[in-house]
Amino acid sequence: MRFLIVTLISLFSISCSEKESHDASQHDSMPMVLESDAPGAGDYSIYQVESNWHNQNATALNLSALVGRIQVVAMTYTSCEMSCPRIVAAMKEIEKKANGQIGFVLVSIDPERDDVSTLAAYATKMNLAKSNWNLLTGSSDDVLEIAALLGVRYQKMPDGEFAHSNIITVLNEEGVIVHQQNGIAVDLTQQTSDIVQKLLETTAR
Amino acid sequence: MGLLMVLPSAALYARQTARTVVPDGMVLIAAGKYQALYDNGGDVDGVAVSAFFVDENPVTNGEFLTFVMAHPKWQRSYVSPLFAESSYLINWAGDTDLGTVGVDQPVTGVSWFAAKAFAKSKGNRLPTVAEWEYVAGAGQNSPRGKDEEDFERNLLILTNQPQPNPLPKVGQSEGNYWGVRDLHGLVWEWVLDFNSALITGESRADANLERKLFCGSGVVGASDFTDYTAFMRFAFRGSISASYSGSNLGFRTVRSL
Numbered sequence: 001m002r003f004l005i006v007t008l009i010s011l012f013s014i015s016c017s018e019k020e021s022h023d024a025s026q027h028d029s030m031p032m033v034l035e036s037d038a039p040g041a042g043d044y045s046i047y048q049v050e051s052n053w054h055n056q057n058a059t060a061l062n063l064s065a066l067v068g069r070i071q072v073v074a075m076t077y078t079s080c081e082m083s084c085p086r087i088v089a090a091m092k093e094i095e096k097k098a099n100g101q102i103g104f105v106l107v108s109i110d111p112e113r114d115d116v117s118t119l120a121a122y123a124t125k126m127n128l129a130k131s132n133w134n135l136l137t138g139s140s141d142d143v144l145e146i147a148a149l150l151g152v153r154y155q156k157m158p159d160g161e162f163a164h165s166n167i168i169t170v171l172n173e174e175g176v177i178v179h180q181q182n183g184i185a186v187d188l189t190q191q192t193s194d195i196v197q198k199l200l201e202t203t204a205r
Numbered sequence: 206m207g208l209l210m211v212l213p214s215a216a217l218y219a220r221q222t223a224r225t226v227v228p229d230g231m232v233l234i235a236a237g238k239y240q241a242l243y244d245n246g247g248d249v250d251g252v253a254v255s256a257f258f259v260d261e262n263p264v265t266n267g268e269f270l271t272f273v274m275a276h277p278k279w280q281r282s283y284v285s286p287l288f289a290e291s292s293y294l295i296n297w298a299g300d301t302d303l304g305t306v307g308v309d310q311p312v313t314g315v316s317w318f319a320a321k322a323f324a325k326s327k328g329n330r331l332p333t334v335a336e337w338e339y340v341a342g343a344g345q346n347s348p349r350g351k352d353e354e355d356f357e358r359n360l361l362i363l364t365n366q367p368q369p370n371p372l373p374k375v376g377q378s379e380g381n382y383w384g385v386r387d388l389h390g391l392v393w394e395w396v397l398d399f400n401s402a403l404i405t406g407e408s409r410a411d412a413n414l415e416r417k418l419f420c421g422s423g424v425v426g427a428s429d430f431t432d433y434t435a436f437m438r439f440a441f442r443g444s445i446s447a448s449y450s451g452s453n454l455g456f457r458t459v460r461s462l
Contacts (some may be wrong), residue, residue, distance in 0.1 A: 043285050043286075043287065044285075044286060044287050045287070046287065048285060048287065141330075144397065144398060144400070145318075145321075147400055148317060148318070148400055148446075148447035149287065149447070151446060152400070153400045153401060154400070154401060155398075155401035
């Protein structure tokens with residue numbers, strides 16, 4: 001019994017402080033793409049996954065189609081009225097400062113309801129420029145996988161809504177995670193925007 | 206057998222068994238309800254689980270070796286660090302060399318991505334939380350272990366034992382009502398939707414799973430206070446990421462009917 005209690009306490013304490021330690025470790029281990037002959041070894045790009053998606057223009061694509069441009073990614077769903085519009089607003093804030101030089105991706109966590117036409121209507125409603133935004137829908141399996149890669153947790157609730165992490169991820173041109181914003185506070189969005197600007201300056205040099 | 210006849214689901218189970226070809230090494234699980242540890246205000250009868258097949262035993266080192274030999278990208282020195290931590294298959298002697306690790310021991314040190322790829326190669330998938338908990342909640346004589354005397358006490362004793370080193374072979378424990386073995390006390394097991402277990406930076410105040418699951422008084426939100434082993438599993442799932450490759454974590458696969 002004592003063993004069990006100790007295990008429980010240690011699990012609980014790890015979990016309660018997980019947010020900070022997780023964030024810290026992500027920064028510490030923030031990888032550059034390493035050169036290697038071994039297939040896959042040293043490759044931190046999330047574009048190596050083989051998932052299949054459709055965007056709001058009914059174009060079929062793999063994530064590797066996003067290569068070559070900094071991408072700002074979030075996982076949302078179109079019927080969400082609480083935090084998702086705020087996530088999109090934060091991303092548009094970042095877009096304004098980036099002068100059309102970066103891409104934006106919204107992956108739907110509700111593929112049952114978010115088909116291509118629903119995504120297209122949402123893009124129009126939210127006034128998302130076609131040239132910069134990809135709204136993606138795919139199989140629930142592929143959605144789970146990208147959520148695992150981005151560290152996004154979500155769960156469908158009995159009322160049909162989803163509980164989900166509010167994480168905005170910045171990917172570099174190769175698809176490596178370079179920054180994650182956990183939450184949608186204004187100062188966090190400003191920080192993400194600054195990081196994107198730095199990345200753009202580095203790329204321009 | 207007398208008991209089976211009085212359970213409505215048992216008749217259905219028998220019919221399904223009669224006409225369904227059960228894949229090798231797998232067991233048929235009849236449809237039923239899983240009483241979630243956290244019901245989130247949903248159906249009080251629990252979450253409906255459709256019938257499916259599940260591996261009788263956890264996946265072994267021998268089976269995983271066959272898989273990585275056919276799929277070199279999942280060998281230790283080739284696997285992408287995106288998909289597995291450096292502790293991936295660390296107890297093996299080499300990429301395709303088990304060394305002193307037993308062929309029939311449960312494979313551990315596998316990430317969610319690797320477990321998922323293994324399952325896919327078999328035409329299977331990982332079980333959902335609901336499916337896994339539904340199977341693991343069965344007792345010796347009925348699909349609902351909670352109705353049996355000493356069920357939770359026995360689980361606690363099993364879970365309480367330190368992990369033996371080396372791990373025993375799979376399939377040595379007594380099968381449960383479904384004939385599924387080693388669900389408790391051998392290794393933890395991956396589930397497909399492990400990342401639904403904890404929400405950080407959650408979107409809605411009433412969906413504050415992190416509070417419910419992890420911080421002391423939050424336990425009052427649970428549907429069953431006595432189910433300590435389920436608390437442990439939920440806490441564990443909430444604490445890991447998909448590339449985690451710990452020495453205590455294995456998996457088994459399922460197939461939809």
